[in-house]
Amino acid sequence: MSELTYPLARQRPFDPPDELAELRQQAPIHRMTYADGHQGWLVTGYAAARAVLADPRFSNRPERMHPPIPARLDLTKEMREQFRVPPGFFLRMDAPEHTRFRKLLTGQFTVRRMKQLEPRIEEITGACLDRMAASGKPVDLVQAFALPIPSLVICELLGVPYEDRDQFQNDTKVLVNLETKAVDAIAAMQRVSAYLYGLIQRKRAKPDDDLLGGLVESGELNDEELTGVAFLLLVAGHETTANMLGLGTYALLTNPDQLALMRDDPSTVDNGVEELLRYLTIIHLGPVRNALADVEIEGRLIKEGETVTISLGAVNRDPERFPGGDHLDVTRPAGSHLTFGHGIHQCLGQQLARVEMRIGYPALLRRFPGLRLAVPPEEVPMRSDMSIYGVHSLPVTW
Numbered sequence: 001m002s003e004l005t006y007p008l009a010r011q012r013p014f015d016p017p018d019e020l021a022e023l024r025q026q027a028p029i030h031r032m033t034y035a036d037g038h039q040g041w042l043v044t045g046y047a048a049a050r051a052v053l054a055d056p057r058f059s060n061r062p063e064r065m066h067p068p069i070p071a072r073l074d075l076t077k078e079m080r081e082q083f084r085v086p087p088g089f090f091l092r093m094d095a096p097e098h099t100r101f102r103k104l105l106t107g108q109f110t111v112r113r114m115k116q117l118e119p120r121i122e123e124i125t126g127a128c129l130d131r132m133a134a135s136g137k138p139v140d141l142v143q144a145f146a147l148p149i150p151s152l153v154i155c156e157l158l159g160v161p162y163e164d165r166d167q168f169q170n171d172t173k174v175l176v177n178l179e180t181k182a183v184d185a186i187a188a189m190q191r192v193s194a195y196l197y198g199l200i201q202r203k204r205a206k207p208d209d210d211l212l213g214g215l216v217e218s219g220e221l222n223d224e225e226l227t228g229v230a231f232l233l234l235v236a237g238h239e240t241t242a243n244m245l246g247l248g249t250y251a252l253l254t255n256p257d258q259l260a261l262m263r264d265d266p267s268t269v270d271n272g273v274e275e276l277l278r279y280l281t282i283i284h285l286g287p288v289r290n291a292l293a294d295v296e297i298e299g300r301l302i303k304e305g306e307t308v309t310i311s312l313g314a315v316n317r318d319p320e321r322f323p324g325g326d327h328l329d330v331t332r333p334a335g336s337h338l339t340f341g342h343g344i345h346q347c348l349g350q351q352l353a354r355v356e357m358r359i360g361y362p363a364l365l366r367r368f369p370g371l372r373l374a375v376p377p378e379e380v381p382m383r384s385d386m387s388i389y390g391v392h393s394l395p396v397t398w
């Protein structure tokens with residue numbers, strides 16, 4: 001039995017756990033013991049991660065997975081049966097079921113469509129910065145900037161009233177908290193689903209000119225499926241980018257030369273965003289997959305039924321792919337990072353996230369050239385307890 005369990009504890013705020021780097025040095029793939037005793041695998045090498053994520057012989061269905069960490073161990077067999085993948089929650093489906101949903105949505109998230117949103121995202125960002133300037137200092141950058149921008153944008157895009165955000169922001173936090181009990185996670189999921197189901201019904205009665213309204217009109221999905229799609233887009237659409245904006249700003253504030261490049265040299269911004277995505281890899285745990293057949297990856301035989309956890313944090317620091325990758329360098333070619341995943345589940349919203357960050361970072365840094373932490377760095381509360389890493393709050397002044 002392997003002595004290795006999934007390493008979660010970080011020694012420094014921007015680096016993945018040191019143990020992962022040591023493991024990666026030894027091999028790209030390792031035997032790992034899962035929270036229920038299952039003997040599965042941990043991937044730390046870049047090429048091995050791409051191979052697993054691109055291979056249709058690995059499933060993403062939750063009922064096949066063994067838990068990599070001891071979270072939600074109160075999940076009983078009955079609960080598991082009762083709460084299979086909600087209809088429409090296509091992240092946890094395999095092809096061809098997944099393909100049907102993905103095809104319906106791909107056109108809504110193209111580079112061109114996201115480009116059209118730029119003026120509105122600039123407006124939203126400007127309004128957040130105005131409010132922040134007016135509010136007096138210090139402020140918590142998460143509440144003033146990092147969270148409202150992606151939340152407002154995804155709400156407008158989907159057609160979810162932003163005034164209703166209390167109905168989903170708190171529950172989203174519950175869902176991404178690794179310490180949440182299964183019973184509480186299910187309750188949170190049910191609350192958000194009930195809210196979104198009601199919203200879909202209202203859109204059915206009175207069609208709206210937004211993404212969810214368009215999906216209702218298309219007649220392709222039933223109300224349960226629409227609820228699952230809305231759930232996935234809403235949760236994935238704000239919590240992730242919010243943490244990139246918060247943690248990314250913290251990383252820049254502690255790397256002033258990199259900050260200056262992002263603020264003063266517009267030609268650095270697009271690449272700088274990719275580098276921040278790579279360096280920070282906010283996906284703290286996973287992706288996780290389960291083998292549908294025996295598959296050989298980098299000389300190791302993964303047997304049918306075995307679970308594989310990929311540490312994107314380790315993978316994005318693989319020196320074979322990113323030499324010197326433990327340093328933040330906004331001029332480094334970082335575009336091949338795996339922060340958005342790879343293969344059929346590669347992030348649907350990545351272009352939206354990019355636009356929000358390409359607008360957000362430079363706008364913040366130019367508006368507040370004297371921006372700095374308002375507390376000693378060691379007092380910034382890190383989200384080590386969340387499946388999406390970042391900062392719980394970021395007190396700043398200027």
Ligand code: HEM
Nearest residue numbers: 090091236237240241244287339340341345347348349353
């Ligand atoms: C910096 C921000 C973001 C990061 C780091 C991120 C990361 C990821 C990753 C790693 C996956 C793949 C998970 C897996 O393979 O198991 C994924 C999938 C997904 N993401 Fe994102 N994401 C971000 C922003 C967004 C946004 C803004 C949206 C908004 C719509 C979004 C929607 C989705 C959806 C719908 C999927 C599932 C795709 C599928 O299964 O086909 N994400 N994301």
